[in-house]
Amino acid sequence: MQARMKQPAMVLPEAMQALLALNKVTEKGIPARTLGLVHLRASQINGCGVCVDMHARQMTKQGETLERLMAVAAWRDTPYFTPAERAALALTEEVTRLADRPDPVSDEVWAEAAQHYDEPALAALLLGISLINVWNRLNAATRQIAGSFGR
Numbered sequence: 001m002q003a004r005m006k007q008p009a010m011v012l013p014e015a016m017q018a019l020l021a022l023n024k025v026t027e028k029g030i031p032a033r034t035l036g037l038v039h040l041r042a043s044q045i046n047g048c049g050v051c052v053d054m055h056a057r058q059m060t061k062q063g064e065t066l067e068r069l070m071a072v073a074a075w076r077d078t079p080y081f082t083p084a085e086r087a088a089l090a091l092t093e094e095v096t097r098l099a100d101r102p103d104p105v106s107d108e109v110w111a112e113a114a115q116h117y118d119e120p121a122l123a124a125l126l127l128g129i130s131l132i133n134v135w136n137r138l139n140a141a142t143r144q145i146a147g148s149f150g151r
Contacts, residue, residue: 004142029124032062032119034088035046038125039132040072041089042096046136049146065140084116095129098139 009016022111034057043051056069071078075089091105091113098104117125138144 001143001145003144004096006142008142010139018074019131019134022127026124026128026131029121030088031127033059033064034085034125035070035128036062036064037072037075037085038088038092038128040069041075041092042132043127043136044073045093045096046133046140048136049141050139050144051132053146087113090123094125094128096133120137 005011009019012028013135027101036055039055040052040059043055054149059069060066065080075081075086081089082144094105094109113122113125127129
């Protein structure tokens with residue numbers, strides 16, 4: 001395997017600085033465990049090997065259990081996630097898959113997320129979901145190699 005080019009945010013350092021700054025803002029708004037789950041789930045959906053690898057490794061280092069990491073793709077069918085985490089994962093899936101339905105984010109999913117997160121936390125969650133989707137798209141388009149970041 002070989003990447004098509006260097007990771008675009010590394011080619012344009014100002015872009016990297018902006019993306020890292022945005023990430024810092026999202027980290028203040030929602031629990032790190034939740035944000036990690038969001039990043040991992042969106043990366044699974046988008047097929048971003050770099051991000052799946054990196055976020056699973058980071059979460060393990062932060063004390064996340066293997067049981068929960070292995071169940072993220074099937075979160076609806078496992079007992080390992082809190083109601084707030086489930087709401088965040090449902091929102092992640094709908095925001096990541098905008099074109100899959102006429103109403104990209106259903107009122108039901110939005111209402112459930114709003115029950116668990118106030119407006120600033122929802123803003124941080126939406127920005128976090130959007131940001132991981134940016135990273136996924138950059139990595140997938142340029143065929144970045146899993147294991148090359150975050151070790």
